[in-house]
Amino acid sequence: MFVPDLLQGKRILITGGGTGLGKSMARRFLELGARVAICGRREDVLEETARELAAETTDKTGGAVAWKGLDIRDAEAVERGVGEFWAGGPIDVLVNNAAGNFLARTETLSHRAVDSVLGIVLHGSAYMTLACGRRWIADGRPGTVLSMITTYAWTGSAYVVPSAMGKAGVLALTRSLAVEWGPKGIRLNAIAPGPFPTKGAWDRLVPEGQADLWESRNPLGRVGEHRELTNLAAYMVSDQAGFMNGEVVTLDGGEWLAGAGQFNWASQLSEEDWAAMAPGKKGKG
Numbered sequence: 001m002f003v004p005d006l007l008q009g010k011r012i013l014i015t016g017g018g019t020g021l022g023k024s025m026a027r028r029f030l031e032l033g034a035r036v037a038i039c040g041r042r043e044d045v046l047e048e049t050a051r052e053l054a055a056e057t058t059d060k061t062g063g064a065v066a067w068k069g070l071d072i073r074d075a076e077a078v079e080r081g082v083g084e085f086w087a088g089g090p091i092d093v094l095v096n097n098a099a100g101n102f103l104a105r106t107e108t109l110s111h112r113a114v115d116s117v118l119g120i121v122l123h124g125s126a127y128m129t130l131a132c133g134r135r136w137i138a139d140g141r142p143g144t145v146l147s148m149i150t151t152y153a154w155t156g157s158a159y160v161v162p163s164a165m166g167k168a169g170v171l172a173l174t175r176s177l178a179v180e181w182g183p184k185g186i187r188l189n190a191i192a193p194g195p196f197p198t199k200g201a202w203d204r205l206v207p208e209g210q211a212d213l214w215e216s217r218n219p220l221g222r223v224g225e226h227r228e229l230t231n232l233a234a235y236m237v238s239d240q241a242g243f244m245n246g247e248v249v250t251l252d253g254g255e256w257l258a259g260a261g262q263f264n265w266a267s268q269l270s271e272e273d274w275a276a277m278a279p280g281k282k283g284k285g
């Protein structure tokens, strides 16, 4: 879909890059010529992912993908870690991908459960964005931030309340800084993915044996393919999207609108129901 050097020369740092969507984005960015750095909490996972991706894309990477163990909930560790990544050459793009979430009845949550999710999603994304933004501004360099949010950042959602609070905050961060930092050449955008199956999310969010509920409730009758998301992300972080700033692009097959439209229930009506609704039929019972 893209010219193979779309991201040539770009250095892209992806939080939560060892698994799931972060790993898929890392792979796609590498294919398109970027140099990629990944961070996450588990060093063994990062090391294995870096090795695997470098081997797959060795013609682009020369066999190297940078990685670092980093818990983005820890502001000092973020400052240190981003400084160390930067020492290998300035980062051009930050992808706030790391997230924490689980399905739970909200009244059962401990304060540690709330803090745990908000620490990753809201605070972690803010720390990472500030650590990169300060450096871009100090060096007079342009930069781009792409954050993974969700459609419930604006609708809210039952049973994932800390995540909804955190993602709403990241959307506010994105839109606020798009204006504040736009004049400095820094673009901030977000993607709101619908269901793109990953082990991390599905283990925590989908009850056993109920994975197909995602297909049945989606207007397109399926879940997303990682490639569909990674191609959008590649475009949004590339210079081709240079005028996109403060935007959130929904990529969910129409899922959230299906839950929102007042008359969407009418897709359940039978042929007989429609026949009964035909002009002149109603009320002649």
Ligand code: HXC
Pocket: 099, 100, 101, 102, 103, 104, 108, 109, 110, 111, 112, 113, 114, 116, 117, 150, 163, 193, 194, 195, 196, 200, 201, 204, 205
């Ligand atoms: C209730 C829970 C819980 C659950 C954890 N807690 N899981 N409470 N129900 N299912 C509570 C714990 O009991 C503890 O509180 C507190 O949360 C912290 O839990 P820990 O396991 O000690 O924390 P930690 O090891 O740091 O793990 C963080 C985590 C975990 C957020 C809880 O789920 C995680 O690491 N997630 C990362 C990956 C992830 O979530 N990916 C999915 C993102 S999907 P107490 O009081 O007992 O100490 C996404 C978008 C969704 O964001 C869109 C889908 C379509």
